[in-house]
Amino acid sequence: MRDLDVVLEPRHELLRTELRGWLARNAPPRPADDDNDSDEQTMLAHRREWHARLSAGGWSAVGWPERFGGRAADALDRYLYHEELTRAGVPRLLTTAGIALVGPVLMRHGTPEQQARHLPRILSGEELWCLGLTEPDAGSDLAGLRAEARLEDGGWVLSGRKTWVRWAEPATHCAVLVRTEQAPRHRGLSFLAVALNDPAVTVRPLRSADGRHTWDTVDFDAVRVPADALIGERGGGWAVAMGLMELERADQSFADHTDLLELLRTALAAAGARHRRGEIDDAALSRLHRGAVAVWTRCQLFRAVNLRTARRLRAGEPVGDEGSLIRLHWTRAYQELAAVVEDACGPGLLAADAWSRRYLDARATSIFSGSSEIQRTVVGERIARLPRTRTRTRTTPKG
Ligand SMILES: Cc1cc2nc3c(=O)[nH]c(=O)nc-3n(C[C@H](O)[C@H](O)[C@H](O)COP(=O)(O)OP(=O)(O)OC[C@H]3O[C@@H](n4cnc5c(N)ncnc54)[C@H](O)[C@@H]3O)c2cc1C
Incomplete structure (x- = not known):
């Protein structure tokens, strides 16, 4: 399955080429159990190792300003960075809360002393x-x-x-x-x-x-x-918290479509193998293929939304309430993918490929970072400008 193309400017091509070259020399394989391991210690150890390597290569906080050890990458660069890491199949990032959320919050709201105390340690992985x-x-x-x-x-x-x-x-x-x-x-x-x-x-x-x-x-x-x-x-904590949530929904979603597309490919390959062994019948495989087209289409739409977000951030526009739309796209695509695999292949495939954990993980996405009900209220009231619900709802999309 091929993704739709993205037209890039030369500077973004440069970053992508440099990163691809670096990854080709330095990327460890993603451990089979990454993000799905019941042994959290092993997973953390993999991620710490990977973080140290990224930091040494200057690739752990690309969006941070150069004076704090980053590459001053703009939002489109960050989009490409996440896409490339996911495509390379490397371990996930160790300290998303530190690098993607707390670090930028300290740069915006922290004192120079707080920045000097925490930012280098977040970058090195010493502070989690x-x-x-x-x-x-x-x-x-x-x-x-x-x-x-x-x-x-x-x-x-x-x-x-x-x-x-x-x-x-x-x-x-x-x-x-x-x-x-x-x-x-x-x-x-x-x-x-x-x-x-x-x-x-x-x-x-x-x-x-x-x-x-x-x-x-x-x-x-x-x-x-x-x-x-x-x-x-x-x-003034409320404003800081809302800024943090905006970062979470915008910066952290850049790679999510790639991740889901990768999962879709894995599921198709695993189902194909089971079909060849006679473990699932033609009807199940064709249900999976039909569902896969729907999920792939949704992921491409999600990708377009992420790309648009990157362009808006780059132009200095806030993501604001549209972060709720991004979250809803991700939740929907992930849960649909998990449901398609489960429906077509049943618990056999789920158990064989750690899909049972994925399935449960997908269920949680409509709760954390603000539940889907809350996100839909934000979209309905603040973006679609629908009339407010009669009982005033409290809408706090967060992590
Ligand atoms: C996997 C996971 C990871 C998380 N990680 C973190 C973390 O790292 N840090 C952190 O601080 N928190 C974290 N959370 C907490 C998460 O943000 C909350 O669970 C979430 O905000 C929902 O709050 P709640 O669990 O209290 O549910 P409630 O707020 O009690 O909601 C229960 C149900 O009622 C619905 N509901 C509530 N109010 C309304 C309304 N006004 N209109 C319509 N429906 C409504 C909700 O949609 C939900 O379905 C995590 C949660 C999960 C499940």
Whole structure:
């Protein structure tokens, strides 16, 4: 299956050629179990190794300015970068929360001291960050969060619980959204950079439906946090959080269509092999082929949306609410792909090719980064300008 072509300018061709050359010399094969391994330690070890190699080659944070160790790559470069990495089948990036989200947030809102303290360590992989937004009673309604920090003796004292925190266990730091002000919901929040090696921090594993341990619940029990750990304005945490979410939906989706197309190819090859062995019949294979065309078409549409986003970012336009549209495209394409494979090939193929984990993983995509219901409300009300629902919905698409 061939992707639709993208017309590039010479400077983007240059970056792509350089990256392809570097990958040809340096890319390790993606471990068969990457992203699907129940042994998180092995997966992390692969990714740490790969991150070190990327950093040494100057390819771990291409979008960062050169003074912070990046290549000042524009959005179209970043789009190509993600596409090339996915096509090369290398391990996934180690520290997406650090490089793609926290780093840029620190560049925008952090003090020079915070930038000097954290950015080099994020780049080297020494600091691994996670995001502490969601709480047991504050998910979609993020502004209803209860974790709080108060100033005492020149520092913050932080108490509360965060949940569904991706990779809190291996992380060194967490960007935590907390209530610091007696003010209306959205205006009373602040962002803190919290080191997780404090005895007053307790990290407990959450097991997902496929048995993996990728997420954790984190308890902060009167944790003392230095006053200068505040990221951005005191009481200005909501704006920082929304900026972070925009980054998550725009920057991190650039490669997702490539990833899905790669999965589709794998599924077709595996189903073809099973058909030749007589394990699935003609009807099942032809159902898969029909479904594959629909998924491929959706992925090409998603690719066009990602490309348009890259061009808009490059022109200095914000992605804003359209991030919700991007998220919905991805969720839809991934879940359709998983359903097509499951319907045509059944649990045999699923089990044989780690597709059962993929299938469950696809189910989660309509929840994290803001649920699909919330994203649809954003699209309906803010992009399509449909009348607001009578009961005012709280719309907080986030991670
Ligand atoms: C795999 C995974 C990874 C995650 N990673 C992180 C992470 O790293 N850091 C982090 O902080 N959080 C993370 N999250 C948390 C995630 O952001 C929340 O689960 C999500 O925002 C939904 O919140 P909730 O689970 O509290 O569900 P709720 O908000 O309780 O929603 C439950 C259901 O009600 C629906 N609903 C709620 N409000 C409305 C409304 N106003 N209109 C219509 N429908 C509505 C939702 O769509 C959903 O179907 C992760 C979650 C998952 C599943």
